[in-house]
Amino acid sequence: MSIPFPSRLLTTVALVAVSASSAAVAQEKVLYVAAYGGSYEQLMREQIFPAFEKEHGVRIEYTAGNSTDTLARLVATRSAPQIDVAIMDDGPMYQAIALGLCKEVEAAPVYDDLYDMAKVSGGKATGLGAVATGLMYNTKYFAEQGWPAPTSWADLKDPKYAGKLVVPPLSNTYGLHALVMEAELGGGNERNIDPGFTAFKSEIDPNVLAYEASPGQMTSLFQSGQAVLGVWGSARINSLANTGFPVEMVYPKEGAVSLGIIGCPIAGRDTPEAQALLQYLLSPEVQEKVARGYGYGPVNKKAKLTDEEAKGIPYGPEQVGQLRVIDWDYVNPVREEWNTRWTREVER
The missing domain is CATH 3.40.190.10 (Periplasmic binding protein-like II)
Incomplete structure (x- = not known):
């Protein structure tokens, strides 16, 4: 039908x-x-x-x-x-x-x-x-003082930076990187972190203006002229430099950290x-x-940047291939213990 x-x-x-x-x-x-x-x-x-x-x-x-x-x-x-x-x-x-x-x-x-x-x-x-963790410095201020650019993680200990150094706290990855590299300078590493704590407590802390985690506050401290040297990541430094502020990234001779x-x-x-x-x-x-x-460094070897585009960015086998990589499988289980120790011994 x-x-x-x-x-x-x-x-x-x-x-x-x-x-x-x-x-x-x-x-x-x-x-x-x-x-x-x-x-x-x-x-x-x-x-x-x-x-x-x-x-x-x-x-x-x-x-x-x-x-x-x-x-x-x-x-x-x-x-x-x-x-x-x-x-x-x-x-x-x-x-x-x-x-x-x-x-x-x-x-x-x-x-x-x-x-x-x-x-x-x-x-x-x-x-x-x-991202490479290294040193950021105010190029204009350094030139005015007749200071050479920093070259080493050991520069954080130099008394001439007293009150003008900014380091992120240990709860921040950049701060943890700095602690590990200071430990290496003293013959240690992630698994022997004591030399890093000793360096911060006795030699670096007297120079520190602030242990600053906030990117906005870090930028503000540099722009106001209160800070002239800091530990920070390449992408952050690149962003600040792109505003026209006179800062540059330094890859320390001992190595930047990935x-x-x-x-x-x-x-x-x-x-x-x-x-x-x-x-x-x-x-x-x-x-x-x-x-x-x-400003993130390419991890694909086939990615191509011009010299100008690559400025301040970890790029190519010499920089990306040689970044110091943290042993997170070891660090993560002990990180809370480190944070407690940092609060007690360093950032009191």
Whole structure:
């Protein structure tokens, strides 16, 4: 029996509506990413993610926060994960891996193009960028004083910097890097940190104007002329230099320290685009854009920067390949103990 025309029309309309609804659902794939806020988030949203979203038919939902915020969020939601890809500093990321929050990174050709420092042991995360922790100094002030540029981690002990030195606290990765390098100067390392505490307590602390964690306050102390020498990361120094303020990054002769920018796919999530996003972020083109736009050193050997673009950024095998990498598997379990000791002995 044939269906009357009005009924056929209603059936057709209903089928079209269902089909359109299904197509909308199919297109509305969402990839949840947790990473840094501020200008990094702006760069990702405006220059990096749109091409990926278009190619993969996915919408990226971005949760901004610092690395400790992201780690805390992952821990709090581990029974029902809500994030597909997390991007954090290397210290917190190694904690995430140890807690079983990350899953295996799938093999892909792009990983063969990375510097060794970007290859995370265990295969559950990958380096995405490199920041070098070194020394920042006010070039104008140094020239006025007739001082040569600093060259060594030992310069933090020089009495001429009394009251004009800024070092992040130990709770900050840059401060931890400084402690480890001072320990090395005294014959120690992560596993023998005593020489570092001795150096800070007896020789460096008298020079320190402030143990400052806030990037905004660090910048303010330099711009006001209160501080002229500090320990900081290359991306931060690069951003300040780009404002026209007379600062430069120094790679100390004993070595700058790597602060790795690490990404991992989150365990308990089954979103194929998570693996694709990590590979996309490691492509030479994206690595170059992030270097130019934010100052992270490329970890893909095929990424190319001009001399001007690479200024102040860890770039190439001589800089990226030789960055001192912290043994986070050892440090993370003892970090709270170090923090307590730092508060008691150094930053009283």
